[in-house]
Amino acid sequence: MSDSANWTASDLQQALVKKASQGKAGAPPEVLSAPTRQTALALANYVMYYDSSDPDNPDDISDDDMYQILFTRLETLTAWEATRSGDVSSMRGIAGAPNGDEATDTSSWRAADIITKSLWKPNERDNMLNMILYGPTPTIKDGSNTGTGKSDFAYTLAEGGQRAYNGELTVATNNDTDPFKQVEKWSEAEEWMQETDGPKRLILDEAAQGLKHKDMSAGDVLGLAIRLMRKYNCHLVLIAHTGKDIPKDIRRQVVYARKSDKKGAKLGNKLEEDAAGEMRIKNVEYELKGIPQTTIEYNSYDDKGEFEWDIDDGAEATEDEEEEYHQCEAETKSGGQCAKEARYPRSNPTYCGTHRSRLNDAENEE
Numbered sequence: 001m002s003d004s005a006n007w008t009a010s011d012l013q014q015a016l017v018k019k020a021s022q023g024k025a026g027a028p029p030e031v032l033s034a035p036t037r038q039t040a041l042a043l044a045n046y047v048m049y050y051d052s053s054d055p056d057n058p059d060d061i062s063d064d065d066m067y068q069i070l071f072t073r074l075e076t077l078t079a080w081e082a083t084r085s086g087d088v089s090s091m092r093g094i095a096g097a098p099n100g101d102e103a104t105d106t107s108s109w110r111a112a113d114i115i116t117k118s119l120w121k122p123n124e125r126d127n128m129l130n131m132i133l134y135g136p137t138p139t140i141k142d143g144s145n146t147g148t149g150k151s152d153f154a155y156t157l158a159e160g161g162q163r164a165y166n167g168e169l170t171v172a173t174n175n176d177t178d179p180f181k182q183v184e185k186w187s188e189a190e191e192w193m194q195e196t197d198g199p200k201r202l203i204l205d206e207a208a209q210g211l212k213h214k215d216m217s218a219g220d221v222l223g224l225a226i227r228l229m230r231k232y233n234c235h236l237v238l239i240a241h242t243g244k245d246i247p248k249d250i251r252r253q254v255v256y257a258r259k260s261d262k263k264g265a266k267l268g269n270k271l272e273e274d275a276a277g278e279m280r281i282k283n284v285e286y287e288l289k290g291i292p293q294t295t296i297e298y299n300s301y302d303d304k305g306e307f308e309w310d311i312d313d314g315a316e317a318t319e320d321e322e323e324e325y326h327q328c329e330a331e332t333k334s335g336g337q338c339a340k341e342a343r344y345p346r347s348n349p350t351y352c353g354t355h356r357s358r359l360n361d362a363e364n365e366e
Helices: 009-021 036-048 065-085 088-095 107-118 150-164 186-195 207-213 218-231 356-365
Strands: 131-134 170-173 200-205 234-239 255-258 265-273 279-288
Touching: 036 065, 107 150, 107 279, 131 150, 150 200, 150 234, 186 200, 186 218, 218 234, 255 279
Parallel strands: 131 234, 131 255, 170 200, 200 234
Antiparallel strands: 255 265, 265 279
């Protein structure tokens, strides 16, 4: 068998054949025999040339054993690829959800599509999804905001990122009950980022509370952390309480998800306090309903949720990272200002990578 650097599908198939011959449970070798396209062509040919007049064949092709084998394999492959890529149309088709059926709840499909395709930008190296999750202010009537699904949504976002990056997104958290790398202080997180290749995601629960105990301002701590994380190609999700525990001078560098209940969330940028003292998202870009529950196993009750911000106050960022932050001047579909960092043109940034075309349009008009 070839070495790990040159592993191929045939190596995996040989391993599966060997395991099957030993009577061990696992994936059958046939799972690698043909990709989806070839399976679809085989099924199409079988249907085209099926002879229902043959006495050995069932009158209805759907009752034929070979048809059922090919169809099962095709749907299995399609379902796997649709889930990995967030292909909502294929998922709807497999689930038998007809278009135009008002009785069908499509909110969960839309949420899955946005979580996978809209929030993550694998092709834009500078686009870091730094998000703050928070809930409404607790009240006597509604009780605590700890049951709004903030932690669950953080893991659902991570799953969306893993699909967007084709399984190459590596995750670390300060939760000691999930399957990911555990970090309990910034120095451990930074060491993990330095040693891990590819895109990364750091999920921190209750970490905002630790910012209050730093000698330097909380905004400086979090701002420096975000700049350093961009250098390591690491996205951040910070689970807070009511939004008021997020430093004011950091609020333009992140986007927000306000979790009012387990199945719903509003996503956007900029926070503002209303007349009742409630923190609201000023520019709401997405309103999600029917958010799918994460498949990642964790226990928020047994989780310690500890994180120490032992970040070096004198840590140096690159020259590019030390530039003054400029917010993109483009307008979003919802009418608000884009919250991403402007990087173009280099001398006087006005637009982010996503809206760079507008700069070219303006130059052409001149």
